Amino acid sequence: MGKVLMKGNEAMALAAIKGGCDAFFGYPITPQNELPEYLSKHMQANGRVFVQSESEVAAINMVYGAAGAGARVLTSSSSPGIALKQEGITYIAGAELPAVIINVMRGGPGLGGIQPSQGDYKQITRGGGNGDYYLYSLAPESLQEAVDLIKESFEIADYYRNPVMIAVDGLIGQMMEPVDFDHEVKKWDLKPKDWVADGDRKSHPKNIINSLYLDPTDLENHNLKLKKKYDDMKANHQRYEMINMENAEIAIVAFGSTSRIARTAIQLLKEQGVNCGILRPITIYPFPEKAFKELPKEVKDLVVVEMNTGQMIDDVKIATMGTHNIHFYGRVGGIVPEAEEIVDAVLKARGESNE
Amino acid sequence: MSNTKIVYEKSKALEDVHLSYCPGCTHGVIHKLVAESLVELDILDRAVGISSVGCSALNYDFFTCDMQQAAHGRAPAVATGIKRFKPDSIVFTYQGDGDLGSIGIAEAIHAAHRGENMTIVFVNNAIYGMTGGQMAPTTLIGQKTTTSPEGRTEAQAGLPLRIAELMATIPGATYIERVSVHDPKHVMKAKKALKKAFEIQKNKQGFSLIEFISTCPVNWGMTPKKAVDWAVDNMIPYFPLGVYKDKLAGENK
Ligand SMILES: Cc1ncc(C[n+]2csc(CCOP(=O)(O)OP(=O)(O)O)c2C)c(N)n1
Ligand code: SF4
Numbered sequence: 246m247g248k249v250l251m252k253g254n255e256a257m258a259l260a261a262i263k264g265g266c267d268a269f270f271g272y273p274i275t276p277q278n279e280l281p282e283y284l285s286k287h288m289q290a291n292g293r294v295f296v297q298s299e300s301e302v303a304a305i306n307m308v309y310g311a312a313g314a315g316a317r318v319l320t321s322s323s324s325p326g327i328a329l330k331q332e333g334i335t336y337i338a339g340a341e342l343p344a345v346i347i348n349v350m351r352g353g354p355g356l357g358g359i360q361p362s363q364g365d366y367k368q369i370t371r372g373g374g375n376g377d378y379y380l381y382s383l384a385p386e387s388l389q390e391a392v393d394l395i396k397e398s399f400e401i402a403d404y405y406r407n408p409v410m411i412a413v414d415g416l417i418g419q420m421m422e423p424v425d426f427d428h429e430v431k432k433w434d435l436k437p438k439d440w441v442a443d444g445d446r447k448s449h450p451k452n453i454i455n456s457l458y459l460d461p462t463d464l465e466n467h468n469l470k471l472k473k474k475y476d477d478m479k480a481n482h483q484r485y486e487m488i489n490m491e492n493a494e495i496a497i498v499a500f501g502s503t504s505r506i507a508r509t510a511i512q513l514l515k516e517q518g519v520n521c522g523i524l525r526p527i528t529i530y531p532f533p534e535k536a537f538k539e540l541p542k543e544v545k546d547l548v549v550v551e552m553n554t555g556q557m558i559d560d561v562k563i564a565t566m567g568t569h570n571i572h573f574y575g576r577v578g579g580i581v582p583e584a585e586e587i588v589d590a591v592l593k594a595r596g597e598s599n600e
Numbered sequence: 601m602s603n604t605k606i607v608y609e610k611s612k613a614l615e616d617v618h619l620s621y622c623p624g625c626t627h628g629v630i631h632k633l634v635a636e637s638l639v640e641l642d643i644l645d646r647a648v649g650i651s652s653v654g655c656s657a658l659n660y661d662f663f664t665c666d667m668q669q670a671a672h673g674r675a676p677a678v679a680t681g682i683k684r685f686k687p688d689s690i691v692f693t694y695q696g697d698g699d700l701g702s703i704g705i706a707e708a709i710h711a712a713h714r715g716e717n718m719t720i721v722f723v724n725n726a727i728y729g730m731t732g733g734q735m736a737p738t739t740l741i742g743q744k745t746t747t748s749p750e751g752r753t754e755a756q757a758g759l760p761l762r763i764a765e766l767m768a769t770i771p772g773a774t775y776i777e778r779v780s781v782h783d784p785k786h787v788m789k790a791k792k793a794l795k796k797a798f799e800i801q802k803n804k805q806g807f808s809l810i811e812f813i814s815t816c817p818v819n820w821g822m823t824p825k826k827a828v829d830w831a832v833d834n835m836i837p838y839f840p841l842g843v844y845k846d847k848l849a850g851e852n853k
Pocket of ligand 2: 623625626627730819
């Protein structure tokens with residue numbers, strides 16, 4: 246179909262349909278409303294399920310039920326709504342169900358604001374709800390990448406039988422960009438869903454969807470089984486991009502919209518004779534620790550740039566284990582950093598380490 | 601031997617396991633009624649039950665149909681997810697009065713409000729059984745629980761919530777009835793109500809909820825016999841039995 250000009254939220258909605266999404270459950274919240282609005286029209290028209298639930302809590306529990314019955318399920322929300330969904334997300338992870346969750350992040354805490362933010366980084370990358378679990382979490386920086394990753398996310402969720410989080414911010418949700426919906430995305434090696442509890446006993450024996458293990462030994466075994474998945478994600482499915490890294494003397498670490506602005510910043514830096522790379526995490530869980538091993542030896546300083554107060558710094562520190570000087574520049578409250586501000590932050594970091 | 605014939609046997613909708621309920625608890629009777637209804641209506645092989653959080657949390661191991669275990673209060677939302685994706689399945693939730701009447705009241709009301717084609721088995725024992733006998737929204741005035749040690753007062757905790765009456769006010773609901781299982785006559789009546797509810801679902805006629813007056817001898821601090829008497833003397837007067845809503849009255853014979 247070639248490239249189409251679409252608004253971010255609508256493009257992400259269409260990507261879900263292209264990814265084989267059978268059912269959507271959600272509750273309105275800015276800045277992601279165009280996503281369910283689009284689906285309300287196009288899911289039902291295609292014989293698929295769309296329900297506007299009474300709350301985010303209900304929505305994510307509907308996701309649990311439909312996923313447990315074998316559907317490819319999507320829910321979307323923004324930060325305060327994602328916070329409410331944590332109850333269901335931990336049950337989904339615990340019961341080993343596949344589901345895709347889109348978080349179009351806005352500023353917080355509390356009701357916060359409705360402008361772009363990356364303030365849910367810690368919540369997303371640490372599981373978010375109770376217990377030992379993680380979400381495979383993807384942070385696209387453009388609409389095209391968001392579309393491709395959303396299409397693939399249903400495969401990833403089915404493969405791991407684990408929720409996948411698409412972490413974007415209001416900027417991606419609201420921007421317009423030309424997108425190609427027919428990009429081939431990776432097909433994962435999927436087994437038939439022989440575990441579903443959908444009532445269809447003519448086609449399978451009794452199945453139970455459950456996250457309750459009252460016997461400590463059983464729960465320990467279950468926890469260790471889940472850990473294996475997370476270990477596999479870390480070992481085999483970290484994703485990242487190294488930008489302008491060959492001759493870099495310093496590097497920015499940034500994900501999502503922020504890395505896009507950083508792309509402009511490194512052009513400006515080049516004009517000033519400074520060769521700056523970007524290490525861009527695409528998966529924020531698993532964190533791309535491997536990328537840090539690929540940094541050129543000349544790069545001693547890393548400038549973490551985020552739209553929060555520095556939530557990714559810990560992960561960068563863990564990935565580098567004291568081998569680099571870590572600097573930080575962030576804007577919060579829904580304010581998107583300008584490329585010039587990032588340039589200044591890089592120059593300042595460079596100056597500090599040259600002192 | 602040739603004259604021997606089976607006149608009663610355990611329902612094939614129930615697994616051959618020990619139920620986890622205390623002696624004399626009427627949860628067991630209600631399970632039997634659910635099981636028999638599924639078999640008699642020939643819907644067992646397309647049923648999905650939703651276990652909730654409460655003493656019945658483990659009943660995914662008791663029924664022989666597919667089961668999903670839901671977070672506290674969220675069973676009607678989980679049921680919605682299943683039913684919307686698999687409209688030909690038969691979906692029921694099994695919920696206590698803490699689960700449905702307190703933490704899950706929104707999910708119950710909105711499932712009814714959307715007219716979801718599902719059946720809720722609602723067990724009102726006027727207490728939180730599983731967690732050791734705390735006050736429920738249905739705990740009676742004067743009733744002693746571990747969190748109303750001097751007896752529930754209106755001033756402190758409000759008046760007990762009447763779920764069947766409340767649910768009957770929801771325009772989207774099709775059938776709401778309150779029943780009891782304190783004696784054989786009422787058990788038969790309760791089964792009739794439950795079968796009607798499942799039949800409505802089978803015919804794709806919408807949302808039904810059957811409220812069961814049930815006992816919790818252990819947390820009420822009574823023998824099973826005394827508990828049954830207490831339910832008759834105290835619960836039924838406040839929670840009168842009967843049909844609270846029948847949208848199909850006149851349509852269904
Ligand atoms: C979110 C959450 N809050 C609290 C609990 C603890 N809890 C378990 S069962 C229960 C009450 C159940 O009471 P009821 O629904 O009346 O069922 P019963 O045990 O009486 O059959 C509570 C509060 C929980 N498991 N999850
Ligand atoms: S605690 Fe009460 S409701 Fe729970 S099984 Fe025992 S008697 Fe029944």
